[in-house]
Amino acid sequence: MSKKNRLVIRTIILVIMIAAIAYTLYANFTKDSRSKVSVGEQAPDFVLADLGDEQHKLSDYRGKGVFLNFWGTWCKPCEREMPFMDNQYNVYKDQGVEILAVNVGEPEFSIKRFVEKHDLSFPILKDKNQDVMKTYGVINLPATFLIDPEGNVVKVEEGELTEAKIQAMMESIKP
Template sequence: MKKRRLVIRTIILLILGAAVAYTLYANFTKDDIKKVVVGEQAPDFVLVDLNGEEHRLSDYKGQGVFLNFWGTYCKPCEKEMPYMDNQYKQFKDKGVQTLAVNVGESELSVSKFADRHNLTFPIVIDKDGQVQTAYKIGALPATFMIDKDGKVVKYHTGQLTEEMIKELMEQVQP
């Protein structure tokens, strides 16, 4: 009986030790993950919007792109959405497109959110998280400014004011 207890305790200690070692390893190497870098080509993707239309990032070549990652549960995201919509209306005919990537929520909740806020720009849903992973998105909201050549010009994490959105769109306007 004592030997069995000793074996069980040893196994439990080994499992706990492995968990601690893995946690330390993961924390020390998390910064080694390659992030999307300013000046480099933005990873291409294809996602479907709430109207069933496909949006391929590379189709926007020749235009600037305001690429925003967000969630309906994210209060800073919700606050910046009306500003994004106002600036989308100002810049869409000047060569700057807005593309809002929801991070894996249901189409129903995203659609209700868009209707409640009267959003007119394209909203796509990253259902399986592949685009979020490709862009190494952590905290929301996260915004990438992509120039007419498909290169990342700027990356911003956190809530944007309307003035900041306008300045960012002016930076990528062709």
């Protein structure tokens, strides 16, 4: 191979590497402004299946308050808050407040085992490819979005919730 050909190949490789680095920097610096759902915005609609393969469309819950929680079975704070969520769901479900707990990309058998272990009664939705998680800009688990009866995000909370905090949150989105 001639020196000229090696120079051309090296130049092409260098250009590709510079483009990849530039794209990575751009993606990292703009990810927060790109997709994170903020308070005051309309909650992005989605359709996800539950463990019985029944479809749940967020917009079908208009007129109700929605406690939208993103979680994983491996997440200890998620596990600690689930029984509190279930207690409050049983209090508020007849008052127009719904919990939609979105599992982020885990196998169905793991989710089912977790739900059975904790005897959860609210809908557990499967976000197999983490598309909804990405749309909402969720990075850390657990993450909770409170959505009012008009479909607007009124609060975003990252981290573990106490039962008292969950109760106050449910009360705040009650129609």
